[in-house]
Amino acid sequence: MISKDPAELLAAARTGSRTALARLVTMVESGGPVMRAAAALIYRSEPAYVVGITGPPGAGKSTLTDRLITSGLVRGALGDVTFDQLGILCIDPSSPFTGGAILGDRIRMQEHATNDHVFIRSMATRGNLGGLSLAVPDALRVLGASGFPLAVVETVGVGQMEVDIASAADTTVVVTNPGWGDSMQANKAGLLEVADIFVINKADRAGIRETRRDLESMLDLGGERAWRPPILETTATDGSGTEALWDAIAEHRAHQVTSGDLSTRRRERTRRELAKVLGAQVSARIVDLSHGEDYEAQVNRLLAGESDPYSSAEILLR
Amino acid sequence: MISKDPAELLAAARTGSRTALARLVTMVESGGPVMRAAAALIYRSEPAYVVGITGPPGAGKSTLTDRLITSGLVRGALGDVTFDQLGILCIDPSSPFTGGAILGDRIRMQEHATNDHVFIRSMATRGNLGGLSLAVPDALRVLGASGFPLAVVETVGVGQMEVDIASAADTTVVVTNPGWGDSMQANKAGLLEVADIFVINKADRAGIRETRRDLESMLDLGGERAWRPPILETTATDGSGTEALWDAIAEHRAHQVTSGDLSTRRRERTRRELAKVLGAQVSARIVDLSHGEDYEAQVNRLLAGESDPYSSAEILLR
Structure with missing residues (x-):
């Protein structure tokens, strides 16, 4: 049976296991915590x-x-x-x-x-x-x-x-x-x-x-x-x-x-990639912020005409 | 000359000034701080x-x-x-x-x-x-x-x-x-x-x-x-x-x-609008986060193979 541990998979992929390699690609494709663990390894090579x-x-x-x-x-x-x-x-x-x-x-x-x-x-x-x-x-x-x-x-x-x-x-x-x-x-x-x-x-x-x-x-x-x-x-x-x-x-x-263009371009690419990941992480947090008691309290204030969405968003972000 | 103050404009629009009304719409169209000031008024009606x-x-x-x-x-x-x-x-x-x-x-x-x-x-x-x-x-x-x-x-x-x-x-x-x-x-x-x-x-x-x-x-x-x-x-x-x-x-x-569907729908709509504003506010912050010393420090770590974008994003968000 093939491992689910990114480190073991990576070791296997390095010695030629195509199954392990394919599984690693699937991991980064599907995202989530196991992808984070894989990312911690693959970005250090x-x-x-x-x-x-x-x-x-x-x-x-x-x-x-x-x-x-x-x-x-x-x-x-x-x-x-x-x-x-x-x-x-x-x-x-x-x-x-x-x-x-x-x-x-x-x-x-x-x-x-x-x-x-x-x-x-x-x-x-x-x-x-x-x-x-x-x-x-x-x-x-x-x-x-x-x-x-x-x-x-x-x-x-x-x-x-x-x-x-x-x-x-x-x-x-x-x-x-x-x-x-x-x-x-x-x-x-x-x-x-x-x-x-x-x-x-x-x-x-x-x-x-x-x-x-x-x-x-x-x-x-x-x-x-x-x-x-x-x-x-x-x-x-x-x-x-x-x-x-x-x-x-x-x-x-x-x-x-x-x-020197190669390193310039890789730097620019890295900057963009980090910005994209940052955006994705923040989007995930917005989904979290858009639920729960604090959010509903602001929705109630808006419905009562006691606030506007921009002020309420500021409050939620604090 | 027509005012640039949202409160004055709103007062004028309420007494029938189409110019004031048109300017208020332009304000919320163009966004920015003056729109926030306008929003604080219009959402309370x-x-x-x-x-x-x-x-x-x-x-x-x-x-x-x-x-x-x-x-x-x-x-x-x-x-x-x-x-x-x-x-x-x-x-x-x-x-x-x-x-x-x-x-x-x-x-x-x-x-x-x-x-x-x-x-x-x-x-x-x-x-x-x-x-x-x-x-x-x-x-x-x-x-x-x-x-x-x-x-x-x-x-x-x-x-x-x-x-x-x-x-x-x-x-x-x-x-x-x-x-x-x-x-x-x-x-x-x-x-x-x-x-x-x-x-x-x-x-x-x-x-x-x-x-x-x-x-x-x-x-x-x-x-x-x-x-x-x-x-x-x-x-x-x-x-x-x-x-x-x-x-x-x-x-x-x-x-x-x-x-009771009217209030149910308005509540749902308010919830979605707040989520959108929240998203827009956060996006603006990402733009801010994607510059400066801390960001470049993480880019350097990524280029040196010392981090991955997901870990770096977490650090920047903290």
């Missing part, structure tokens, strides 16, 4: 280097990720980060239940399920305050603490939430297609801001030149930057461009290490 | 009886509201509530700027702008934590405190937010059309839950019988209730059905007063 992949549904991200897994394991290194296993989180925030996520899993599993060097996990929701924006960084920490030096987080969609999750990575890859305009128009500025690398997938299709020109002129508008996101072309279905993408990720990592 | 009107865009709510204003002012009473003026709030949460709201104003203004007995105000957003879900109840309180015994709040759309705002009323009217299925499918359950009265507007169109049957069978599924929402038919363009709608609103009010 070196974090994985995280590659985020995002883009509209149908852009071919899953196939591209598949290709990256295969050729990444052959490489075994991203600059000075060496690895013999890869952790992948597939996130679909738009799917409240796990239907879509499971489907994604299955498609990938065909190739990698039996591969001991790959851990793939789908996450669609979290039964806890803070939702995926807290669960994903926690799950990435589980991977790091379990001995994955490199992790990939793939999100489906280009809404603000998907982009936020993907951009909480060390290198963010935005996947587009020829004729990308329509599918990404809604959040063009957001995508442009988070992209470290642009990929035009399905490069065998018509319209690639226009798409590249569009992206270049958007990048031009953004002005001078120390790192100008390269625009790569891939055809995930036959694997062409995958090696160049790994090279670009490695270059971006090297740039970040040399420039 | 008797609240208006509030009729909420909601439904999908294009259902004819504005025309129907126009008709209600005209015939309401002729009636001058809703059961024991007598009035010689009506306050109307038109809410469009989907419009981040006031474009749509202003348009709505203009259309209505043609008929009522010069009418001293009508105060119409559009609200589209609030530059403050809590947004419209706080600003609308505050604005309704302004109307009540300024001497409006009856107020109408009209929201455009059937999303959860629109429905929440409209249902924070004493009587909630859901406006549909023949063939309503498509436009309301997304939030059918939500609408069914909040509706005290259903109106099938554009009753001169085909499909009214099917729409009524659909609504009836949905209501049947809801089981026995002390108040079963009546289903009325109106043609707002020629005004037919308006009088019956006023009668239904009056009946619902009478039912609520007799059954």
Whole structure:
């Protein structure tokens, strides 16, 4: 029988138990006190280097990720980060239940399920305050603490939430297609801001030149930057461009290490994560505050016209 | 020059100054300390009886509201509530700027702008934590405190937010059309839950019988209730059905007063409003907590792997 103790699970995950690893991810997904205990352990380990992949549904991200897994394991290194296993989180925030996520899993599993060097996990929701924006960084920490030096987080969609999750990575890859305009128009500025690398997938299709020109002129508008996101072309279905993408990720990592951007970004990310956790903890307290004698006493005062909600809230908060 | 003091403004609004009234609404819309001062006054007066009107865009709510204003002012009473003026709030949460709201104003203004007995105000957003879900109840309180015994709040759309705002009323009217299925499918359950009265507007169109049957069978599924929402038919363009709608609103009010539902609902609404204000106040404090020396010290501990976000948040909250 598998343990329920986070420390035992982590020890087992570190020696290769996928069951223990999966259970740890479930723990941080579900939240609650046992998650706190797990968090106390996983956040004290070196974090994985995280590659985020995002883009509209149908852009071919899953196939591209598949290709990256295969050729990444052959490489075994991203600059000075060496690895013999890869952790992948597939996130679909738009799917409240796990239907879509499971489907994604299955498609990938065909190739990698039996591969001991790959851990793939789908996450669609979290039964806890803070939702995926807290669960994903926690799950990435589980991977790091379990001995994955490199992790990939793939999100489906280009809404603000998907982009936020993907951009909480060390290198963010935005996947587009020829004729990308329509599918990404809604959040063009957001995508442009988070992209470290642009990929035009399905490069065998018509319209690639226009798409590249569009992206270049958007990048031009953004002005001078120390790192100008390269625009790569891939055809995930036959694997062409995958090696160049790994090279670009490695270059971006090297740039970040040399420039100090990596630690700046991790600091910013840590600041945001802490703010989110703070928000979730406080929300939980509000739920507590919104019950009981003191609360009802203020409700009575309000109904009697003896107070206003702002004054009553101040009193409850004291 | 008009005063900036809430007490002076309220006194002026009570003696009929529309400029003072409009400024008070602007105060509660914009939030901040002056809003707190205003809130301390307006929540100490008797609240208006509030009729909420909601439904999908294009259902004819504005025309129907126009008709209600005209015939309401002729009636001058809703059961024991007598009035010689009506306050109307038109809410469009989907419009981040006031474009749509202003348009709505203009259309209505043609008929009522010069009418001293009508105060119409559009609200589209609030530059403050809590947004419209706080600003609308505050604005309704302004109307009540300024001497409006009856107020109408009209929201455009059937999303959860629109429905929440409209249902924070004493009587909630859901406006549909023949063939309503498509436009309301997304939030059918939500609408069914909040509706005290259903109106099938554009009753001169085909499909009214099917729409009524659909609504009836949905209501049947809801089981026995002390108040079963009546289903009325109106043609707002020629005004037919308006009088019956006023009668239904009056009946619902009478039912609520007799059954005690009015005070039960007002208590529940007060409880929710206080919880929302509490949430907004606490959110403001989180922003404060997410800066400064203590916060950066915790960020440093996190980066050094000496803590996890949950423990750090606990420390900051202490």
